[in-house]
Amino acid sequence: MSLTRAGCLALDANDPLAQHRSAFALPDGIVYLDGNSLGALPVTTAARVREVIEDEWGRGLIGSWNDAGWIDASRRAGSKIARLIGAADDEVICADSTSVNLFKVLAAALRLEQRRPPVTEHVRDVILSERGSFPTDLYVAQAIAEISGGRCRLVTVSADDIAYHIDDGTAVLLLTHVDYRSGRMHDMRELTRRAHFAGALTVWDLAHSAGALPVDLAEAGADFAVGCGYKYLNGGPGAPAFVFVARRHLHAMADDRFAQPLAGWFGHRAPFEFSPEYEPAAGIDRFGVGTPSIIALAALECGVDTVLAAGIDALRSKSVQLTQLFIDLVDNRCANLGLGLASPREAARRGSQVCYAHDHASPVMQALIGRGVVGDYRPGQAGEPGILRFGFAPLYLRFADVWDAVEALRDILATRAWDRPKFIERRAVT
Numbered sequence: 001m002s003l004t005r006a007g008c009l010a011l012d013a014n015d016p017l018a019q020h021r022s023a024f025a026l027p028d029g030i031v032y033l034d035g036n037s038l039g040a041l042p043v044t045t046a047a048r049v050r051e052v053i054e055d056e057w058g059r060g061l062i063g064s065w066n067d068a069g070w071i072d073a074s075r076r077a078g079s080k081i082a083r084l085i086g087a088a089d090d091e092v093i094c095a096d097s098t099s100v101n102l103f104k105v106l107a108a109a110l111r112l113e114q115r116r117p118p119v120t121e122h123v124r125d126v127i128l129s130e131r132g133s134f135p136t137d138l139y140v141a142q143a144i145a146e147i148s149g150g151r152c153r154l155v156t157v158s159a160d161d162i163a164y165h166i167d168d169g170t171a172v173l174l175l176t177h178v179d180y181r182s183g184r185m186h187d188m189r190e191l192t193r194r195a196h197f198a199g200a201l202t203v204w205d206l207a208h209s210a211g212a213l214p215v216d217l218a219e220a221g222a223d224f225a226v227g228c229g230y231k232y233l234n235g236g237p238g239a240p241a242f243v244f245v246a247r248r249h250l251h252a253m254a255d256d257r258f259a260q261p262l263a264g265w266f267g268h269r270a271p272f273e274f275s276p277e278y279e280p281a282a283g284i285d286r287f288g289v290g291t292p293s294i295i296a297l298a299a300l301e302c303g304v305d306t307v308l309a310a311g312i313d314a315l316r317s318k319s320v321q322l323t324q325l326f327i328d329l330v331d332n333r334c335a336n337l338g339l340g341l342a343s344p345r346e347a348a349r350r351g352s353q354v355c356y357a358h359d360h361a362s363p364v365m366q367a368l369i370g371r372g373v374v375g376d377y378r379p380g381q382a383g384e385p386g387i388l389r390f391g392f393a394p395l396y397l398r399f400a401d402v403w404d405a406v407e408a409l410r411d412i413l414a415t416r417a418w419d420r421p422k423f424i425e426r427r428a429v430t
């Protein structure tokens with residue numbers, strides 16, 4: 001790969017995905033490296049949301065639940081996402097947030113485990129997860145352990161040790177496929193195989209995978225998964241999340257009314273019968289809870305369509321090129337400036353983000369943002385230096401943007417331009 005700006009421009013000229021950038025309303029002069037936190041705005045979204053508001057809601061009023069297909073919106077968006085994650089369209093529904101969906105699937109997985117005949121004498125009561133997981137995953141697991149009255153407990157270990165800790169005490173393996181802090185990717189197939197061998201079920205958090213790289217839940221034999229709509233799926237701030245449950249488990253829980261414990265009327269077999277007794281819907285619909293957010297689902301569908309239009313394999317191949325280019329350029333142009341690569345060098349073990357540790361990561365990121373290079377900052381683990389996080393959304397990122405970002409980073413580090421009070425002050429969202 002050529003390490004000049006002209007070389008980057010040549011890569012852009014030959015990029016088969018280049019025209020997809022025009023599907024986004026990006027401000028001029030910005031290099032947006034934060035699509036792993038909040039995806040960019042698709043140009044179709046504003047018109048579609050306006051249509052939902054003015055026509056479907058404004059004119060159609062309540063009739064739009066039937067006439068505009070609102071009642072199917074959660075499943076419609078879910079079936080589009082299913083195509084990106086190797087699932088069938090009756091295994092995915094969009095609803096709530098990732099955190100809420102984690103609660104549902106973790107509780108469902110534990111309940112399925114408890115209903116299985118024990119294989120050994122050993123008590124199977126552990127939710128096994130990674131110490132550095134995104135906090136919400138750990139908070140939800142802690143809450144479930146607490147309210148279980150001692151029937152399960154959360155055990156967290158380092159990423160490298162996960163495989164060794166899966167044993168006949170493990171009830172559920174709860175992992176984020178691509179780590180939010182380092183971009184490190186777990187081998188979903190191998191860890192799922194190990195979990196199943198030990199008699200455990202798996203819950204995968206796909207927040208940093210869905211829409212960024214091909215995921216094949218069916219091939220991996222995954223049991224449950226959740227993920228965000230607002231990152232690589234471009235669904236907008238607070239977009240509805242998704243939840244996947246393998247069909248075999250949906251069948252297995254058919255006779256268990258509260259297998260999914262957040263029993264709400266949108267998970268009921270027939271919400272409009274208004275029956276006082278909860279009877280869950282068949283299949284994935286029981287993972288719905290309350291009234292879905294129709295405007296947000298319309299925006300989410302526009303975002304997912306941008307990913308489907310490009311094709312996930314093409315996106316992954318460009319993502320690998322972009323992240324590799326970034327690493328190569330930082331190696332070459334930012335040597336001895338205090339950056340430590342915090343992501344795997346090997347592309348196959350990396351999601352679509354590259355992170356660097358730096359002693360002054362937070363003000364460095366603020367200085368970068370001041371120059372129009374937008375990434376984000378995350379605190380390091382256990383007293384380690386903070387992390388500069390750069391996400392690469394191949395739908396709208398150009399190779400020349402990567403060059404420009406690295407040049408800005410080099411200059412800010414070399415001149416200590418980050419060392420200003422306005423960059424040192426911490427804002428509410430980093």
Ligand SMILES: Cc1ncc(COP(=O)(O)O)c(C=O)c1O
Pocket residue numbers: 097098099100134136137176180205207208228241
């Ligand atoms: C890995 C991971 N899981 C879960 C979440 C939170 O999802 P939500 O805000 O939809 O609950 C995030 C948010 O960044 C995340 O990175």
